[in-house]
Amino acid sequence: xxxxxxxxxxxxxxxxxxxxxxxxxxxxxxxxxxxxxxxxxxxxxxxxxxxxxxxxxxxxxxxxxxxxxxxxxxxxxxxxxxxxxxxxxxxxxxxxxxxxxxxxxxxxxxxxxxxxxxxxxxxxxxxxxxxxxxxxxxxxxxxxxxxxxxxxxxxxxxxxxxxxxxxxxxxxxxxxxxxxxxxxxxxxxxxxxxxxxxxxxxxxxxxxxxxxxxxxxxxxxxxxxxxxxxxxxxxxxxxxxxxxxxxxxxxx
Numbered sequence: 603x604x605x606x607x608x609x610x611x612x613x614x615x616x617x618x619x620x621x622x623x624x625x626x627x628x629x630x631x632x633x634x635x636x637x638x639x640x641x642x643x644x645x646x647x648x649x650x651x652x653x654x655x656x657x658x659x660x661x662x663x664x665x666x667x668x669x670x671x672x673x674x675x676x677x678x679x680x681x682x683x684x685x686x687x688x689x690x691x692x693x694x695x696x697x698x699x700x701x702x703x704x705x706x707x708x709x710x711x712x713x714x715x716x717x718x719x720x721x722x723x724x725x726x727x728x729x730x731x732x733x734x735x736x737x738x739x740x741x742x743x744x745x746x747x748x749x750x751x752x753x754x755x756x757x758x759x760x761x762x763x764x765x766x767x768x769x770x771x772x773x774x775x776x777x778x779x780x781x782x783x784x785x786x787x788x789x790x791x792x793x794x795x796x797x798x799x800x801x802x803x804x805x806x807x808x809x810x811x812x813x814x815x816x817x818x819x820x821x822x823x824x825x826x827x828x829x830x831x832x833x834x835x836x837x838x839x840x841x842x843x844x845x846x847x848x849x850x851x852x853x854x
């Protein structure tokens with residue numbers, strides 16, 4: 603049974619993406635000169651997949667026991683005839699979300715038969731996940747009526763969301779309308795990965811290394827003071843530019 607094989611097919615075609623269905627096929631090949639009985643197959647799936655299902659067992663005798671679960675194939679007492687392959691297929695779902703470049707590996711363990719001879723440990727080709735973030739951004743302030751006085755403090759909030767299927771690493775440049783606004787305070791980050799960087803070089807407030815997970819908003823807040831004195835009717839416009847994620851995807 604040492605020449606047994608294992609293959610994998612992405613039923614969604616194209617690159618492997620979070621949410622795709624993979625079909626694995628384990629083919630038990632008996633190249634000996636006698637029937638192999640009492641053969642067991644154990645196959646624990648990779649942690650980056652889930653929902654093991656749709657198991658089919660073909661040409662493997664009639665007395666086997668299938669005690670497989672949602673995370674592992676466990677089939678005992680298979681019979682493999684010489685020149686007549688025993689085939690086991692099953693499907694799994696690639697977890698979502700996953701990080702770009704995550705890998706999926708899978709090896710089946712085939713026991714020796716009751717009659718002796720070697721078993722096998724066939725592995726399917728490694729699969730690399732193509733995950734794509736989809737970032738969007740909303741910027742808000744706390745001045746509901748849109749009017750401020752010289753010396754007022756404005757609270758700005760930048761919310762970056764990710765509706766894609768993979769995490770995104772990004773940053774932003776917030777160009778302040780100097781001299782209408784004085785230098786900003788320190789940025790506070792929530793849900794941005796914990797390794798953020800920030801700097802201010804007039805007029806740009808720059809943040810970097812923000813990690814935005816799917817379904818989890820990255821929120822950055824800071825304050826800025828309206829300059830005093832300032833002419834009546836001065837319009838203060840403040841715009842943020844968020845970078846595309848380094849993992850790919852859109853330009854928010």
